[in-house]
Amino acid sequence: MTNTYENKPFYYSLSNDRQEDEKLLEPIRYYLQIPGKQITVKLAHAFNYWLKISPDRIQAINEIIIMLSNSCVIFDDIQVNSILRGGISTAHSVYGIARSLNAAHYTLIIALERIANLHPAATKVYMEQMLEAFRAQGMEIFWRENLICPSEAEYRTMAIKKIGSFFNLMVKLMKLFSIYEEDLSSLGIILGLHFQIRNDYGNLNGNKYTENKSYCDDLSEGKFSFPIVHALTTNPDDRQIIYILKQRTKEIEVKHHCIELLEKFGSFKYTKSVLEELDMKARAEIERLGGNPLLIKLLDELKNLNYWD
Incomplete structure (x- = not known):
């Protein structure tokens, strides 16, 4: 299920040929070398102090969150035309916009594939939180493209949806396997x-x-x-x-x-x-x-x- 790149794990579709995925997911794999991505792993283990779910469940959920994070990073970099991400050239600067977008979209579906295999209630949680994340991203783009400064309250609402949705997705998925109330x-x-x-x-x-x-x-x-x-x-x-x-x-x-x-x-x-x-x-x-x-x-x-x- 995993391979390594720069000593980082790499995740594939559960249903596709791994050699083809190597080609399709190269822009996603490229971003796994960026330092700091382990914050989600640290958060999952920290929340597990309360939730006490099994290590294999934590690993499965971490893989999903990391895949979603990297796909959204590609979308964000293309939308703002970034040239650097975490000290390296952005994925679309290296692999082109078309390959990078396809890899990001494919990764969202791979995450959904894994979600569907995780727990009967997990798909609903995934849809709720990812809708919030993309709504927040859309408002950021709207403000930027129309040169409209949001109020501080509007900014806070956006930020809670943008980053908080990933935190809540992680915690809610973990709670599906926990008796913590x-x-x-x-x-x-x-x-x-x-x-x-x-x-x-x-x-x-x-x-x-x-x-x-x-x-x-x-x-x-x-x-x-x-x-x-x-x-x-x-x-x-x-x-x-x-x-x-x-x-x-x-x-x-x-x-x-x-x-x-x-x-x-x-x-x-x-x-x-x-x-x-x-x-x-x-x-x-x-x-x-x-x-x-x-x-x-x-x-x-x-x-x-x-x-x-």
Whole structure:
């Protein structure tokens, strides 16, 4: 069922010839080399502190989540015309848009194939959460393409659907095999929002002194990320940032200017305060649920990342 690429697992269709899948899924396999994909694995094991399902079930669910994550990454990279992902060229830059799109679509169906074999109730869970994920992605595209800045509340709703849907899919699939009865959805919402805002913060503030092609690439994509939303909604009379987003700039000096504006408007300070608030809410919810040292350790690791300083 598995092979390796750069010491990472690789997953195939349950019903197709493996040699053909090697060709069809090459763009997906390419992304398995990106560091950081193990966060879903860590989360699954952390939640299993409560759910206590068997290792083979965890592995099956992790495989599904990783496949879905990589397929959605390909869609996202094509939609925003990214050239880099995790320090390497994007899959569509290497394999072309047609092959990459086909691999991403094929992977969604492979995930559904595995879901159907996992549990009678799993397909409904899959459909509910993937609909939420694609709705969120669609709203991000709508805002970007129409140059419409969402409110902070609208952004939070989108982020909860975008990242929280993957967390909730993982947890709900795990709960199908568990006797644990506590509702973990609130924690999933908090963690999903925390991860999305953290990614936005890191993209604009985490590499602010580097001079590489991935420097603040959210600006090149015209993305209404959390610090941008704060700056635009709290300073509606200053049009500089909105015009920078409109240009989809790749110019380092223009990006430097935008970062200076975000600092001037207190957007990084505000974003960090929101992250700290979400971190505290997550810890409080974990304590309410009876405690979970694995999730606390994961939150500690995230909080200690250098771009928090």
